[in-house]
Amino acid sequence: MIKVHNLTGGYTHSPIIQGLDLEIRRGEFFALLGPNGSGKTTLFKLITGQLQKKSGNILLDGKEISTYSKLAKAKKVAVLSQEASVSFDYTVEEIVSLGRYPHQKGILKNLSKEDRKIIEEVMDITKVSAFRKKQFRMISGGEKQRVLLAKALAQEPELLLLDEPTNHLDIKHTFQLLDLLKERQQTMGLTVFAILHDLNVASLYADRFALLHEGSLLEVGDVEMLRKVEQLQKVYQVQVNAQSHPTVPKPQLLMTPNYAKAGEFLNFEGSFEINQDNHSIHIEFKKALRTISNCVLGDGIQWLKHFSHVYEAESRVSFDSKAKLQKWLENNLIPYEQAAGMIVEGNLEEIIILEEIGATQMMVIVTVGTANGDILIDPQSDQPKHTINIMLFIDAHFTDGALVNGSMLATEGKVKALQEHGAKEFPSSNDTLLLGLTQQGEKISTADSQSDIGNAISQLVYRAVQKVLKKQNRQLH
Amino acid sequence: MRNLSIRRFLNNNIGWLYILSGGLLLCTSLLALFVSSVQVPVPTILHIILGNTLNSGWLENVPKNEVMIIWNIRLPRVLLAFCVGASLSLAGAAFQGLLRNPLADPYTIGVSSGASLGAVIVIFFQITIIGLGSFTLPVVAIISGLLTLLVVFGLVRLSSRSLAVETIVLAGIIVSSFIGALVSLIISLGDKDAMTQIMYWLYGSVGMRGWEYVQLIIPFMIIGAFILFYHYRELNALALGEEAADHIGVDVKKGKRFVLVGASLLTGASVAVSGSIGFVGLVIPHLVRLVIGPNHRHVLPLSLLTGGTFLILADLLARTLISPNELPIGVVTALIGAPVFAFLLIRERLGKRE
Numbered sequence: 001m002i003k004v005h006n007l008t009g010g011y012t013h014s015p016i017i018q019g020l021d022l023e024i025r026r027g028e029f030f031a032l033l034g035p036n037g038s039g040k041t042t043l044f045k046l047i048t049g050q051l052q053k054k055s056g057n058i059l060l061d062g063k064e065i066s067t068y069s070k071l072a073k074a075k076k077v078a079v080l081s082q083e084a085s086v087s088f089d090y091t092v093e094e095i096v097s098l099g100r101y102p103h104q105k106g107i108l109k110n111l112s113k114e115d116r117k118i119i120e121e122v123m124d125i126t127k128v129s130a131f132r133k134k135q136f137r138m139i140s141g142g143e144k145q146r147v148l149l150a151k152a153l154a155q156e157p158e159l160l161l162l163d164e165p166t167n168h169l170d171i172k173h174t175f176q177l178l179d180l181l182k183e184r185q186q187t188m189g190l191t192v193f194a195i196l197h198d199l200n201v202a203s204l205y206a207d208r209f210a211l212l213h214e215g216s217l218l219e220v221g222d223v224e225m226l227r228k229v230e231q232l233q234k235v236y237q238v239q240v241n242a243q244s245h246p247t248v249p250k251p252q253l254l255m256t257p258n259y260a261k262a263g264e265f266l267n268f269e270g271s272f273e274i275n276q277d278n279h280s281i282h283i284e285f286k287k288a289l290r291t292i293s294n295c296v297l298g299d300g301i302q303w304l305k306h307f308s309h310v311y312e313a314e315s316r317v318s319f320d321s322k323a324k325l326q327k328w329l330e331n332n333l334i335p336y337e338q339a340a341g342m343i344v345e346g347n348l349e350e351i352i353i354l355e356e357i358g359a360t361q362m363m364v365i366v367t368v369g370t371a372n373g374d375i376l377i378d379p380q381s382d383q384p385k386h387t388i389n390i391m392l393f394i395d396a397h398f399t400d401g402a403l404v405n406g407s408m409l410a411t412e413g414k415v416k417a418l419q420e421h422g423a424k425e426f427p428s429s430n431d432t433l434l435l436g437l438t439q440q441g442e443k444i445s446t447a448d449s450q451s452d453i454g455n456a457i458s459q460l461v462y463r464a465v466q467k468v469l470k471k472q473n474r475q476l477h
Numbered sequence: 478m479r480n481l482s483i484r485r486f487l488n489n490n491i492g493w494l495y496i497l498s499g500g501l502l503l504c505t506s507l508l509a510l511f512v513s514s515v516q517v518p519v520p521t522i523l524h525i526i527l528g529n530t531l532n533s534g535w536l537e538n539v540p541k542n543e544v545m546i547i548w549n550i551r552l553p554r555v556l557l558a559f560c561v562g563a564s565l566s567l568a569g570a571a572f573q574g575l576l577r578n579p580l581a582d583p584y585t586i587g588v589s590s591g592a593s594l595g596a597v598i599v600i601f602f603q604i605t606i607i608g609l610g611s612f613t614l615p616v617v618a619i620i621s622g623l624l625t626l627l628v629v630f631g632l633v634r635l636s637s638r639s640l641a642v643e644t645i646v647l648a649g650i651i652v653s654s655f656i657g658a659l660v661s662l663i664i665s666l667g668d669k670d671a672m673t674q675i676m677y678w679l680y681g682s683v684g685m686r687g688w689e690y691v692q693l694i695i696p697f698m699i700i701g702a703f704i705l706f707y708h709y710r711e712l713n714a715l716a717l718g719e720e721a722a723d724h725i726g727v728d729v730k731k732g733k734r735f736v737l738v739g740a741s742l743l744t745g746a747s748v749a750v751s752g753s754i755g756f757v758g759l760v761i762p763h764l765v766r767l768v769i770g771p772n773h774r775h776v777l778p779l780s781l782l783t784g785g786t787f788l789i790l791a792d793l794l795a796r797t798l799i800s801p802n803e804l805p806i807g808v809v810t811a812l813i814g815a816p817v818f819a820f821l822l823i824r825e826r827l828g829k830r831e
Contacts, residue, residue, distance in 0.1 A: 074726025088771035102726035
């Protein structure tokens with residue numbers, strides 16, 4: 001659709017764009033990324049013809065773009081930029097009609113039937129028909145942008161150029177607008193070339209990307225390009241982490257502000273409070289911990305402050321334990337959005353161990369409950385079946401990978417203790433595990449069984465589970 | 478089919494507006510022909526006009542002096558008033574659209590000052606160009622108006638390549654004030670006689686000009702109006718801003734140049750035949766926009782009709798209010814125009830609040 005070859009150009013003497021090559025294929029959604037001043041808008045204006053190039057070629061459908069007449073170009077290429085101001089009180093419909101300008105024929109240049117049909121069509125698609133008689137100046141920013149999009153679509157373009165079209169829009173209107181464009185791209189084969197500021201929004205909508213840095217392209221590629229964190233950090237000079245979108249297989253970027261890097265250092269022992277009574281154990285940390293867990297509440301990888309084991313004498317855990325837990329937390333004035341918790345059936349035994357292993361402080365809380373409401377006796381080993389709930393808090397800084405390592409090692413420790421206890425099968429699908437990290441100190445990226453910290457996790461959990469099982473046995477017999 | 482399109486035209490309300498303003502124009506014209514120190518009955522007026530244009534008069538024994546008064550004095554005066562009012566408000570509508578500024582008027586970009594300077598020079602130095610005779614003044618005025626436009630263009634081109642609106646307005650103001658100073662200089666150098674003559678010319682008048690002046694302005698008016706009507710879509714597109722207009726395929730530079738030339742022709746010719754008459758070009762397009770919205774397809778022709786009507790009316794008042802003396806027409810336009818404008822502004826705001 002558009003081929004840029006060895007393009008140089010920009011304002012006055014020192015051209016920003018220097019020898020740039022780029023190809024935009026027909027029917028794709030192409031996003032041009034880059035920080036302010038990297039030359040995005042300049043490149044854009046060179047393509048629209050508002051700036052004169054110094055050298056190189058820009059081919060539109062194989063023909064040098066500057067050889068197109070203005071009308072011929074407007075039939076192929078439409079532009080949607082940041083919110084435009086319109087002088088005088090034109091109505092929405094009149095603004096949209098302006099999009100037919102390049103198609104109007106004859107001396108009188110009135111709107112033909114065909115023109116009116118297309119105007120109706122694009123107003124329907126963009127959902128602006130409802131306020132067609134309203135004055136453009138009186139409608140909201142999101143509506144304005146839809147009207148201008150309708151105007152651009154009325155040109156029936158093959159290529160749509162977008163210059164930060166969602167700049168002033170809230171997320172609702174941003175997604176509305178881009179959804180509309182995406183649909184147009186997918187159903188009508190519209191080619192979209194967009195400057196987008198928001199990397200995460202770009203990641204969700206664009207097919208291919210180009211990263212512009214100081215006038216030249218660092219990379220052109222598909223969405224996986226956004227996982228190259230070092231490159232992005234170099235260009236934007238912000239600490240970036242790439243994560244996966246929870247439901248769409250695309251990366252999302254998380255930025256770390258400078259102030260957050262050097263937080264206040266808290267002494268582990270003084271950083272939490274334990275409230276324990278006959279109904280629950282609740283630990284509250286002063287600062288949120290990085291957690292990984294499969295608890296009823298607060299599962300996955302999160303940042304949490306409150307950790308609860310709630311005892312339930314009779315097991316009614318079955319179906320809606322999450323709602324029950326939320327209710328309990330609410331009653332106890334604990335914000336459940338920041339809490340991880342589990343319901344312990346039968347309250348058999350609990351143990352809390354706080355230890356310093358090596359230079360690292362750790363605390364583990366283990367509670368044992370009945371499985372499925374009854375104290376089932378394992379027929380093979382003559383031992384009761386349990387659900388074992390473990391919460392392990394570590395004063396260290398783990399990467400996500402280390403978190404997974406840690407949870408594996410904790411499980412190993414638990415299994416070892418159970419084996420020694422005589423259990424042959426471990427059918428307790430209700431077991432829960434939570435690791436909470438203070439994320440203080442040096443970053444640890446591996447916590448396998450070879451490392452001190454890995455060993456320590458496994459050991460501590462092993463001892464805790466062992467102890468709790470012994471305690472429980474004493475009670476039973 | 479034809480009937481259908483006419484009916485749709487009328488159903489559209491806008492059709493009625495055209496008919497209304499056309500009718501208003503005719504009535505005002507007749508009124509202006511009728512009211513004066515010597516009152517000629519309306520049928521006689523119609524007879525004289527039709528007799529002189531189509532040779533189809535039906536009355537006999539019409540006194541010769543009545544024919545003289547209507548045909549040689551009043552009709553050209555009314556027509557000239559119409560032409561000047563129409564030209565000025567059409568130019569005003571175009572300038573406002575082009576400069577995207579509701580405060581722009583034909584005097585903003587300096588063409589009228591240029592024309593005035595030409596006229597003042599002619600009066601002051603008593604110049605008569607051989608072959609032009611009494612037309613020296615309007616011809617020189619039109620030429621100096623167009624020269625001023627060239628100066629403004631040159632200034633804009635030198636300071637910005639893109640013919641930016643802000644630069645046009647600035648250059649216009651700079652040139653206008655410079656020329657205004659020159660005019661004042663000439664006035665202050667002249668004797669009392671010349672001064673009075675110049676001042677009167679500057680106030681503006683459409684009286685005692687005769688058919689020659691009507692003939693002088695009409696070609697400019699037709700060409701200017703044609704150029705502007707032809708570019709109504711470009712004027713609409715410019716409301717989006719120049720970049721956006723460019724994106725929908727408008728050749729902005731070319732369009733702007735045409736509109737400037739067309740509007741300047743109208744302004745220059747008007748100033749040349751009648752002196753500088755203010756307020757018409759500012760108020761009438763506003764009034765029209767308030768009624769039918771900003772679409773130049775209708776704003777331009779309706780401004781033309783309404784502006785013409787307005788100036789005929791203003792002229793009528795100018796010559797009857799303190800008859801047998803005459804008020805300067807520019808005074809009347811401002812005296813009527815300003816309160817009407819103020820009223821409309823207030824009413825519009827009140828309307829929006831409801």
